[in-house]
Amino acid sequence: MGSFLVRRLLHTLAVMAVAVTLGFLLVHLAPGDAMTGDMTKAGRTSDASARLRARAGLDLPLSTQYLRFVRGAVRGDLGRSLTTEQPVARILAAALRNSLVLAAAGLSAAIALGLAIGSAQGWYPERRVFRWLGRALTTLYAIPEFVLAIALIGALAYAAGWFPVGGMTDPVTSLLGSPSERLVDRLRHLFLPALTLGLGWGAAVARQQRAALAGAVGADFVRTARAKGRSDLAALLRHALPATIAPVIAVVGLMIPAMVGGAFIIEVVFAWPGLAVEVVHAVAARDVPVVSGAILVIALLVALSSLLVDLLIHAADPRYRVVPTREA
Amino acid sequence: MRLSTSPGLAAALCTSLGLAACGSPASDDARSARSSVLTIATAVDADALIPPLVTTTQGKQAVDMLFDVLAAPKAPLTTIGDGGFGPQLATRWQWAPDSLSIAFSIDPRARWHDGKPVRASDVRFSFALYTDPTVASMHASDFTGIDSVTVRDSLTAVVWWHQRHPEQFFQIAYNLTVMPEHLLGAVPRDSLLQSAFAEHPIGSGRYRFTQWNRQRDLMFEADTGNYRGAPGASRLVWVVAADPTAASLSVLAGQADVLEFLRGDAFTKARQSTQVHAVEYPSLDYAYLLFNHQRTVGGSRQLFADHALRVAITEAIDRAAVVTNALDSLGRVALGPFTRATDVVDTTMRQIAFDTAAAARTLDSLGWTRDPADGLRHRAGRTLAFKLLLPASSATRQRVGVLLQSQLKALGIGMEIDAVESQVFGARLAKGDFDAALNIWRTDPSPASIRQVWATQRADAVEANFGHYSNPAFDAAVDSAASTFDPGRRRALYRRAYQSIVDDAAAVWLFETRNFAAINARVSPVGMRADAWWAALPNWRVAEAGTP
Numbered sequence: 048m049g050s051f052l053v054r055r056l057l058h059t060l061a062v063m064a065v066a067v068t069l070g071f072l073l074v075h076l077a078p079g080d081a082m083t084g085d086m087t088k089a090g091r092t093s094d095a096s097a098r099l100r101a102r103a104g105l106d107l108p109l110s111t112q113y114l115r116f117v118r119g120a121v122r123g124d125l126g127r128s129l130t131t132e133q134p135v136a137r138i139l140a141a142a143l144r145n146s147l148v149l150a151a152a153g154l155s156a157a158i159a160l161g162l163a164i165g166s167a168q169g170w171y172p173e174r175r176v177f178r179w180l181g182r183a184l185t186t187l188y189a190i191p192e193f194v195l196a197i198a199l200i201g202a203l204a205y206a207a208g209w210f211p212v213g214g215m216t217d218p219v220t221s222l223l224g225s226p227s228e229r230l231v232d233r234l235r236h237l238f239l240p241a242l243t244l245g246l247g248w249g250a251a252v253a254r255q256q257r258a259a260l261a262g263a264v265g266a267d268f269v270r271t272a273r274a275k276g277r278s279d280l281a282a283l284l285r286h287a288l289p290a291t292i293a294p295v296i297a298v299v300g301l302m303i304p305a306m307v308g309g310a311f312i313i314e315v316v317f318a319w320p321g322l323a324v325e326v327v328h329a330v331a332a333r334d335v336p337v338v339s340g341a342i343l344v345i346a347l348l349v350a351l352s353s354l355l356v357d358l359l360i361h362a363a364d365p366r367y368r369v370v371p372t373r374e375a
Numbered sequence: 376m377r378l379s380t381s382p383g384l385a386a387a388l389c390t391s392l393g394l395a396a397c398g399s400p401a402s403d404d405a406r407s408a409r410s411s412v413l414t415i416a417t418a419v420d421a422d423a424l425i426p427p428l429v430t431t432t433q434g435k436q437a438v439d440m441l442f443d444v445l446a447a448p449k450a451p452l453t454t455i456g457d458g459g460f461g462p463q464l465a466t467r468w469q470w471a472p473d474s475l476s477i478a479f480s481i482d483p484r485a486r487w488h489d490g491k492p493v494r495a496s497d498v499r500f501s502f503a504l505y506t507d508p509t510v511a512s513m514h515a516s517d518f519t520g521i522d523s524v525t526v527r528d529s530l531t532a533v534v535w536w537h538q539r540h541p542e543q544f545f546q547i548a549y550n551l552t553v554m555p556e557h558l559l560g561a562v563p564r565d566s567l568l569q570s571a572f573a574e575h576p577i578g579s580g581r582y583r584f585t586q587w588n589r590q591r592d593l594m595f596e597a598d599t600g601n602y603r604g605a606p607g608a609s610r611l612v613w614v615v616a617a618d619p620t621a622a623s624l625s626v627l628a629g630q631a632d633v634l635e636f637l638r639g640d641a642f643t644k645a646r647q648s649t650q651v652h653a654v655e656y657p658s659l660d661y662a663y664l665l666f667n668h669q670r671t672v673g674g675s676r677q678l679f680a681d682h683a684l685r686v687a688i689t690e691a692i693d694r695a696a697v698v699t700n701a702l703d704s705l706g707r708v709a710l711g712p713f714t715r716a717t718d719v720v721d722t723t724m725r726q727i728a729f730d731t732a733a734a735a736r737t738l739d740s741l742g743w744t745r746d747p748a749d750g751l752r753h754r755a756g757r758t759l760a761f762k763l764l765l766p767a768s769s770a771t772r773q774r775v776g777v778l779l780q781s782q783l784k785a786l787g788i789g790m791e792i793d794a795v796e797s798q799v800f801g802a803r804l805a806k807g808d809f810d811a812a813l814n815i816w817r818t819d820p821s822p823a824s825i826r827q828v829w830a831t832q833r834a835d836a837v838e839a840n841f842g843h844y845s846n847p848a849f850d851a852a853v854d855s856a857a858s859t860f861d862p863g864r865r866r867a868l869y870r871r872a873y874q875s876i877v878d879d880a881a882a883v884w885l886f887e888t889r890n891f892a893a894i895n896a897r898v899s900p901v902g903m904r905a906d907a908w909w910a911a912l913p914n915w916r917v918a919e920a921g922t923p
Contacts, residue, residue, distance in 0.1 A: 094508070095515065098511045130422065131589065132566065133568075133569075204624070212628060212630060213625070214614060218586070218588070218594050218612050218614065219610065318617035
């Protein structure tokens, strides 16, 4: 276990180093920079632009800029944004918190939807309504997330007016509303992006759950539970579901790293102020410290969540713990 | 068998519908506060709230609400003399006999939002801040020609010029936003954005800062005790949407009150809506096909330096058809490097007409003969073809590019569309790395600002003459127009300058946009100026919820 952990940690560090270096280079290789590329800066004299570039260190050799960034990152200092001059760590911390809220809500929606529909399909395979629900979910899974998001905005936000078109809060309510009003406001803003994520990923959970449960419907322990007088629902919830949940946990575990990066489009479509929105703005503004910092954070999250999944599987499945022996 | 899972599903639906049914949650306080809130939907957040550091329209909107200028322009804006201005921070002003200085008397009632009085020294400080090279403000060049600002007494600031010119008053009154010295004076000039003031600015305007969640929303509240009177709306909120489409949806759905530009489908929906009005206001934006006059194109050195060729290309383009097809009623054919909102414009100016026969004759006479094999024109083994640089993010310019391509091809001119990301577009324009570009420029209210884009380049000037255009006759006419005090002569000289650049076919003047804002029916807008539709925002009347 110890050597496995060391190997995985080294692997994680290597992945992060490559991701951060590539990100840093690609942003620098793109034409334009934070001081000159944007047309709105056309009113500056070349002297003023040069002064700003020097202040930001953009006139230094690329290798020097890279080493500066790495040295700072090792110390936990990601520098300051070139456009707002705020500390990058502060910008990313706020954005990351929002991203994690959305990811958690999306994951919860996916698990709830997937487990409910998958269980119903597996438990009642003859019910047409559940078959149709499963197909509907699979169809939604096949639709690109941004298309689904736009459709939901059109139907539930614009046409019905039930939910906000985007954003994370209503500024007036967040400033003047009571705690309960603020909570409801946040949930209203969270609902559509979380539902979009949940519908997409829920299909994967449902398929896994249906397959697992279908095998358990006729199993001895379920028949025994029913013979003992357990209700249908109790047999499902207390006996069949716990016995078939392991594969679903594995699927959900694999979703976590995907979710960290996969919610990007949804954040942008719904103007959810998470990492995606920060990165999109930073790339457009050639705000190198923010882009590099964001890549570092995302790489770290993906690597750590992958590591966590590996550790869980390693701990749960004895076959992973078998030490290979060299045959003579 | 019963549906054992249906209660769960029902609960989930009830929860979601329950959230929806809550609508806009509001206690009495919040409901009352919300009733006269004016919400502006935008796709771009403000970039800064310290005036010299603002570079975006959204930032300018915000600082114009927070801070004051010395004198307020009236609509329509005229830039010559002081007749087009009314008092704002200055109650009156007095010209020196030689017109080389103006003494501004500060309103003694004016207070910063922290309660401190506004003083003449704040005017002096603000000028110093704008023009300090360390600050590197892109607005520093607006003050070229001003020598200094001095303080005669605590309520009198005197602005001094090196030499007199017709736009002296406009130059200082329009461009100098006054900031508090007691809060910013001690902040290092090279790190203004890192100061506490940048996060919580304090001005003297009719709105005071409340909160700013970057990339989400920006909120101001009414300064009810302001020396210029309380504004109409109790709060101003800018809500940042994902993109222009989402911003327009939020206004059409009644979740925001104002959107500054309506485009495409949203314009049609707003015209059909009873809740939202499409309100037109004058525009200072014009679009043009910019030639790179120094570029070697397709092996031909400085291809577009040839006046006859530029005229032929202009004649080959049916600009009216381009505007109709790409913008429908949201644009007009441009007359030149200005818009109809410019105060010295003459709409009867001579134009280069659409005439494909004349264009073909000119091209033939220049030796560009058509090869039936590829349909393009060639001369001395070189093909008459070029690349058109445009930003991929602009659907309108993409459409215009395709229309131009088709029209030019009919005359045997090859044009390849080079659509790039907007930052790359800006960077390549600035470097002169293009054959031709489809650009949109927002003019300054001062007609003299045309020099920034079209006058012969000077090493010490702000540079936006991306195509390296040079026309001494135009330069001379604009210089004369900018320095004359006689309104009639000024108009005639600008007309001469405009006619010179149009006749010279410096670019193909394609269209000027017609600006329509989407405004909720409960809002009564006033004073929407071409240069700043928001200028009179504090005077907009907002009907409380339920009030017609």
